[in-house]
Amino acid sequence: MKKFSYEARDQATNKIVKSIIQADSERLAAQLLVKQGFVPLSIKERGGDNEGFLAKFTGRITTKDKVVFTRQLATLLGAGLPLSQSLHTVMEQTENKRLQATVQEVAASVEGGRSLSDSFKKYPDIFSEVFLSLVAAGELSGTLDDSLQRVAAQQEKDAQTMSKIRGALTYPIIVILVIIGVIIFMMLTVVPQVEKLYNDLDKDLPFLTQIMVSAASFAATYWWVIIIALGFGIYFLRQYLRTESGVTFKDNFKIKVPVFGKMFQKLYMARFARTGQTLLSTGVSMLDMLKVTGRAVNNTIIEKAVLRSADKVQGGKALSVALEAEPVILTLVPQMIKIGEQSGKIDDMMGKVAQVYEDELDEEIRTISTAIEPILMVVLAVVAGGMVGAILLPIYGLVNNVNV
Numbered sequence: 001m002k003k004f005s006y007e008a009r010d011q012a013t014n015k016i017v018k019s020i021i022q023a024d025s026e027r028l029a030a031q032l033l034v035k036q037g038f039v040p041l042s043i044k045e046r047g048g049d050n051e052g053f054l055a056k057f058t059g060r061i062t063t064k065d066k067v068v069f070t071r072q073l074a075t076l077l078g079a080g081l082p083l084s085q086s087l088h089t090v091m092e093q094t095e096n097k098r099l100q101a102t103v104q105e106v107a108a109s110v111e112g113g114r115s116l117s118d119s120f121k122k123y124p125d126i127f128s129e130v131f132l133s134l135v136a137a138g139e140l141s142g143t144l145d146d147s148l149q150r151v152a153a154q155q156e157k158d159a160q161t162m163s164k165i166r167g168a169l170t171y172p173i174i175v176i177l178v179i180i181g182v183i184i185f186m187m188l189t190v191v192p193q194v195e196k197l198y199n200d201l202d203k204d205l206p207f208l209t210q211i212m213v214s215a216a217s218f219a220a221t222y223w224w225v226i227i228i229a230l231g232f233g234i235y236f237l238r239q240y241l242r243t244e245s246g247v248t249f250k251d252n253f254k255i256k257v258p259v260f261g262k263m264f265q266k267l268y269m270a271r272f273a274r275t276g277q278t279l280l281s282t283g284v285s286m287l288d289m290l291k292v293t294g295r296a297v298n299n300t301i302i303e304k305a306v307l308r309s310a311d312k313v314q315g316g317k318a319l320s321v322a323l324e325a326e327p328v329i330l331t332l333v334p335q336m337i338k339i340g341e342q343s344g345k346i347d348d349m350m351g352k353v354a355q356v357y358e359d360e361l362d363e364e365i366r367t368i369s370t371a372i373e374p375i376l377m378v379v380l381a382v383v384a385g386g387m388v389g390a391i392l393l394p395i396y397g398l399v400n401n402v403n404v
Helices: 025-036 052-060 063-078 083-093 096-112 116-120 129-141 144-200 207-221 222-240 242-258 260-281 286-296 300-314 319-324 334-343 346-403
Strands: 002-010 016-023 038-045
Touching: 002 025, 016 025, 016 038, 016 083, 016 096, 025 038, 025 052, 052 116, 063 096, 063 144, 083 096, 096 116, 116 129, 129 144, 129 260, 129 286, 144 260, 207 222, 207 346, 222 242, 222 260, 242 260, 242 300, 260 286, 260 300, 260 334, 260 346, 286 300, 300 319, 319 334, 334 346
Parallel strands: none
Antiparallel strands: 002 016, 002 038
């Protein structure tokens, strides 16, 4: 289908509307607009997608942007507005230029006869598989506005959890960078002066100071080698982490690393349970729910465990029994799902599991944030003390020798 930019008058509101529509020809585009209650004023075929291509690089679509868009669309649909009109209204209220262009394309696709979920599928980098599954389920059940409200709530919960984790890691990262900066500054400015002083007095450097002087001399002489080595190291590490074995290593490391491993496991369990609750409550089948949530967790180790459980469920086993056999699934998950299976409220139980792990995760983040500050202060003191010992003590020793 071709894309046409049009300007038309809305017969219901008498307003001038500018947008995009998909059709096989200009005449068919005009017929579609008339059927939708518009009076076409001008219709022009679009030449290419340069604008959309550039838009990908001119604005990042944040979770907040997507949540606002989803909630606005749900509200308009719940008020009884037609889907096409709702999309155009939301598009006009959207501030993010890239998202605005995307919604315009989605509206054109819907007006061309496609379903909303199929139209969203063309933008997998913006709309997740969970989002698409919930929209498709809402279209089938006739509860699209409710499904959109649920997906917005899901996005908000996930964003809040990730924001708390990033917040807990921000302070230690800043302190570590400061420590590295202080070490580099001392080694490139102060240490060479100490070496010059010892050379002028024809004295041998102490062992610790000699190590620092050698390191500083190497860094000053071969700084370009260090930069190239770091660049190649970062490049090859990133390439490796994109391979299947690299992704598996990274995901396995996350759930087994000391201190943070349990925290990541609870994050993944909360995400699995919250996504499962949302999908089941909108009418998505158990097997489809497991396949979608496995990918939504964003950890291949957990995903494989969930998919193995899905195979067992397809073979006739209860979900709680299938999950119990997976060591990476925390025990509370199958226990609560078993209660849900007995009561016929699996989605409610999964919601309660998610709430438990979200609360525990919040508490752990607060605990780690509180404990990590004094630990970092001790590390900073040890590093500073080592630098002082390697630089100032030899100078005091020289002064005492001169006085003698």
